Amino acid sequence: MSAKSMNITLHVWRQKDGKSEGRFVSYDAKDISPEMSFLEMLDVVNERLTAKGEDPIAFDHDCREGICGMCGMMINGVPHGPRKATTACQLHMRSFKDGDQITIEPWRASTFPVLKDLIVSRDAFDTIISAGGFISVSTGSAPDGNAIPIRKEDADMAMDAAACIGCGACVAACPNASAMLFTSAKVSHLGLLPQGQPERDERVLKMVAAMDEAGFGSCTNHGECEAACPKEISVDNIARMNREYLRATLAAGRRAVRTGDSSAG
Ligand code: SF4
Numbered sequence: 001m002s003a004k005s006m007n008i009t010l011h012v013w014r015q016k017d018g019k020s021e022g023r024f025v026s027y028d029a030k031d032i033s034p035e036m037s038f039l040e041m042l043d044v045v046n047e048r049l050t051a052k053g054e055d056p057i058a059f060d061h062d063c064r065e066g067i068c069g070m071c072g073m074m075i076n077g078v079p080h081g082p083r084k085a086t087t088a089c090q091l092h093m094r095s096f097k098d099g100d101q102i103t104i105e106p107w108r109a110s111t112f113p114v115l116k117d118l119i120v121s122r123d124a125f126d127t128i129i130s131a132g133g134f135i136s137v138s139t140g141s142a143p144d145g146n147a148i149p150i151r152k153e154d155a156d157m158a159m160d161a162a163a164c165i166g167c168g169a170c171v172a173a174c175p176n177a178s179a180m181l182f183t184s185a186k187v188s189h190l191g192l193l194p195q196g197q198p199e200r201d202e203r204v205l206k207m208v209a210a211m212d213e214a215g216f217g218s219c220t221n222h223g224e225c226e227a228a229c230p231k232e233i234s235v236d237n238i239a240r241m242n243r244e245y246l247r248a249t250l251a252a253g254r255r256a257v258r259t260g261d262s263s264a265g
């Protein structure tokens with residue numbers, strides 16, 4: 001072992017597939033550089049497992065730059081691990097000490113079923129996005145962005161909401177497995193901009209309906225989602241979505257009264 005390297009013990013959730021029972025298996029991760037990312041450390045452990053003919057630990061990842069949202073996992077009981085505003089792929093082993101024991105689990109939420117080991121299905125997020133996470137656009141050349149004036153405050157809030165990478169840490173951290181932070185980020189991101197106005201009411205109604213239908217729990221203001229979010233999405237977005245939802249519901253009700261449609265709203 002070089003002077004700087006570390007010996008770590010991992011306790012990893014192993015589960016063959018969604019139908020099999022899972023269990024923790026312990027592995028020695030020896031001679032690990034503190035400069036390695038957490039996923040590089042898992043790569044090293046997997047290379048050693050593969051060399052011994054054992055099944056490597058399945059984990060999801062893509063960009064390894066904190067932008068795709070694929071790498072979510074519970075590290076010592078905390079979504080994405082101990083560093084604030086940091087995805088698992090951007091976490092480095094220098095955040096741990098030589099001799100540490102690290103427990104690694106998949107997201108725990110019935111709406112995110114385990115596919116294998118640390119990999120869960122986040123298809124439920126896709127159903128929410130496809131319910132309203134889009135704007136209607138005219139085809140043709142792109143309009144000049146600066147031709148549409150947007151209040152600086154709105155642009156900043158929309159940009160902050162757009163930082164959501166859909167990782168699911170908010171759901172995993174919430175005692176109710178609520179997806180309110182994720183859904184509200186998507187509602188705010190488009191609803192605050194002029195381009196998002198045509199579908200504004202329909203968007204919030206449909207995305208909230210899709211969220212409920214997928215089986216996510218309700219928000220009871222624990223705030224664990226904001227604390228766990230690697231992109232520091234604010235719970236202010238949840239308050240905004242609740243206001244948007246009420247406004248859209250009332251507007252649909254008024255339209256129903258005008259048109260005599262008793263099924264609307
Ligand atoms: S709100 Fe934050 S924690 Fe939730 S999916 Fe988006 S980036 Fe991940």
Ligand code: FES
Pocket residue numbers: 060061062063064065066067068069070071072087088089090165
């Ligand atoms: S692998 Fe893309 S955010 Fe971690």
